[in-house]
Amino acid sequence: xxxxxxxxxxxxxxxxxxxxxxxxxxxxxxxxxxxxxxxxxxxxxxxxxxxxxxxxxxxxxxxxxxxxxxxxxxxxxxxxxxxxxxxxxxxxxxxxxxxxxxxxxxxxxxxxxxxxxxxxxxxxxxxxxxxxxxxxxxxxxxxxxxxxxxxxxxxxxxxxxxxxxxxxxxxxxxxxxxxxxxxxxxxxxxxxxxxxxxxxxxxxxxxxxxxxxxxxxxxxxxxxxxxxxxxxxxxxxxxxxxxxxxxxxxxxxxxxxxxxxxxxxxxxxxxxxxxxxxxxxxxxxxxxxxxxxxxxxxxxxxxxxxxxxxxxxxxxxxxxxxxxxxxxxxxxxxxxxxxxxxxxxxxxxxxxxxxxxxxxxxxxxxxxxxxxxxxxxxxxxxxxxxxxxxxxxxxxxxxxxxxxxxxxxxxxxxxxxxxxxxxxxxxxxxxxxxxxxxxxxxxxxxxxxxxxxxxxxxxxxxx
RNA sequence: GGUCCCAUCGUCUAACGGUUAGGACAGAUGGUUUUCAAUCAUCUAAUCGGGGUUCGAUUCCCCGUGGGACCGCCA
Numbered sequence: 001x002x003x004x005x006x007x008x009x010x011x012x013x014x015x016x017x018x019x020x021x022x023x024x025x026x027x028x029x030x031x032x033x034x035x036x037x038x039x040x041x042x043x044x045x046x047x048x049x050x051x052x053x054x055x056x057x058x059x060x061x062x063x064x065x066x067x068x069x070x071x072x073x074x075x076x077x078x079x080x081x082x083x084x085x086x087x088x089x090x091x092x093x094x095x096x097x098x099x100x101x102x103x104x105x106x107x108x109x110x111x112x113x114x115x116x117x118x119x120x121x122x123x124x125x126x127x128x129x130x131x132x133x134x135x136x137x138x139x140x141x142x143x144x145x146x147x148x149x150x151x152x153x154x155x156x157x158x159x160x161x162x163x164x165x166x167x168x169x170x171x172x173x174x175x176x177x178x179x180x181x182x183x184x185x186x187x188x189x190x191x192x193x194x195x196x197x198x199x200x201x202x203x204x205x206x207x208x209x210x211x212x213x214x215x216x217x218x219x220x221x222x223x224x225x226x227x228x229x230x231x232x233x234x235x236x237x238x239x240x241x242x243x244x245x246x247x248x249x250x251x252x253x254x255x256x257x258x259x260x261x262x263x264x265x266x267x268x269x270x271x272x273x274x275x276x277x278x279x280x281x282x283x284x285x286x287x288x289x290x291x292x293x294x295x296x297x298x299x300x301x302x303x304x305x306x307x308x309x310x311x312x313x314x315x316x317x318x319x320x321x322x323x324x325x326x327x328x329x330x331x332x333x334x335x336x337x338x339x340x341x342x343x344x345x346x347x348x349x350x351x352x353x354x355x356x357x358x359x360x361x362x363x364x365x366x367x368x369x370x371x372x373x374x375x376x377x378x379x380x381x382x383x384x385x386x387x388x389x390x391x392x393x394x395x396x397x398x399x400x401x402x403x404x405x406x407x408x409x410x411x412x413x414x415x416x417x418x419x420x421x422x423x424x425x426x427x428x429x430x431x432x433x434x435x436x437x438x439x440x441x442x443x444x445x446x447x448x449x450x451x452x453x454x455x456x457x458x459x460x461x462x463x
Numbered sequence: 464g465g466u467c468c469c470a471u472c473g474u475c476u477a478a479c480g481g482u483u484a485g486g487a488c489a490g491a492u493g494g495u496u497u498u499c500a501a502u503c504a505u506c507u508a509a510u511c512g513g514g515g516u517u518c519g520a521u522u523c524c525c526c527g528u529g530g531g532a533c534c535g536c537c538a
Contacts, residue, residue: 008538042538044537044538045537047537048537048538116464117464117465118464118466119465119534120465120534158468161468162467163467164466167465169534171535172536174536177536181535181537182538185538202531202532202533203533204533205468205532205533206466206467206533207533229468232530232531236530267475267476267487268475269475271475271476271477273477274487275486275487276475276488293475294468294470295470296469297474298474298475299474300474300488302474303475303488306487306489307488353500353501354500424497427497428497431497437498437499438499439498439499439500440498440499441499442496443497443498
């Protein structure tokens with residue numbers, strides 16, 4: 001059985017993480033079934049569609065590793081076809097022209113609101129026998145929706161869903177200016193693209209009942225449908241553009257890895273036994289619509305961070321370094337080529353304390369930057385005694401030709417003995433002098449990750 | 464308000480109608496360490512309520528309750 005699916009966002013705003021997940025599910029299924037995954041930009045709303053959003057959508061998908069087959073399909077390029085289908089529906093009696101003015105509709109809505117009854121278009125022009133066609137109003141074209149009976153869809157996630165036909169109004173398929181609406185365009189395009197599986201957010205469920213009627217009127221094959229539950233914000237409602245960290249860009253900025261986010265999104269609303277970490281290959285092999293739950297799930301940043309931490313600790317270190325390099329250049333300060341070697345060599349301990357690339361960057365800052373600033377509260381910890389200790393350290397350190405773990409350890413141990421202190425008594429002031437903070441990597445790691453000159457320079461500055 | 468959907472630890476979720484209801488994240492406690500972190504061990508924590516069906520319901524059915532989505536000449 002062939003499997004052709006698509007992701008069809010509208011470029012009227014930045015793609016958020018819910019959309020990315022929908023795209024991911026589609027893509028995974030296409031890969032699993034050796035089918036096709038297309039990207040369709042639904043830009044028939046000329047007013048709100050923006051080129052920059054189209055770019056953002058494609059960039060987001062690319063970043064997380066979702067690549068579509070063929071060129072992206074631009075819906076507005078197919079408007080002519082959509083209109084043809086509209087006139088065919090008109091000709092066959094499945095649609096009709098409605099001459100209600102916008103004011104007339106508005107008045108009806110207000111009236112319904114006052115009476116507390118739900119508004120549906122009153123189908124005034126469905127049977128225009130006794131009506132005089134006004135000459136001053138351009139009509140819209142409405143689809144002649146079923147009035148009686150029930151409709152059923154077999155949803156691959158939700159199971160059977162039934163509705164009473166009469167609640168579906170005669171929806172507009174051609175606007176007053178003759179342009180097609182989403183309901184029409186989506187169906188025509190899905191048909192032309194030979195889409196076999198429509199996997200989209202739960203918020204489209206009602207649309208399916210409208211669109212199904214167009215398929216039936218055109219005697220076209222109806223694709224399978226799957227409506228996946230929406231992602232909710234921590235407040236429990238549909239994710240909106242206002243919610244924090246909801247676009248891919250927000251996560252990139254935080255230093256989240258693509259694989260980590262992919263893994264998180266995969267597990268949001270779907271599970272495979274007790275498995276938590278999925279390689280790309282595993283997700284393709286194991287993903288299945290049957291495993292998708294029916295209830296919406298909340299976005300949980302701590303979980304994302306935790307998965308990110310896992311990936312940071314487990315991916316190849318050279319690869320991690322490259323990611324860090326690009327991250328630093330884009331969002332922080334470019335790592336000077338003279339420092340690259342040292343950062344790369346130190347990454348195994350720099351990453352240890354990190355949940356994000358930004359954390360690694362912060363941990364690396366003492367290597368990356370030539371001038372470190374000591375925090376005021378840490379400066380206080382440098383009393384005369386500790387200053388004395390580190391200047392003595394400096395003196396001895398200077399005499400070493402090739403600093404290594406053993407000879408540094410000896411110096412420190414001697415100092416501990418001499419000053420009758422513990423490791424902290426020596427290590428803490430050294431760390432403050434070298435890193436600018438009492439928090440940081442292990443002291444041997446710090447010293448060995450800097451050049452001898454740099455160590456000397458930083459300690460000398462203290463006194 | 465109408466229509467539809469959903470309901471297991473705080474969160475993501477597992478459990479052919481038979482499990483001491485499992486795992487992960489978060490949280491708590493303790494050990495270790497050179498600070499922070501990490502790590503290891505342990506612990507806390509859930510089947511929304513009420514009726515059925517059944518020898519037996521988290522699981523099937525009904526009714527409540529709660530949450531959500533949709534109700535555009537947006538997509």
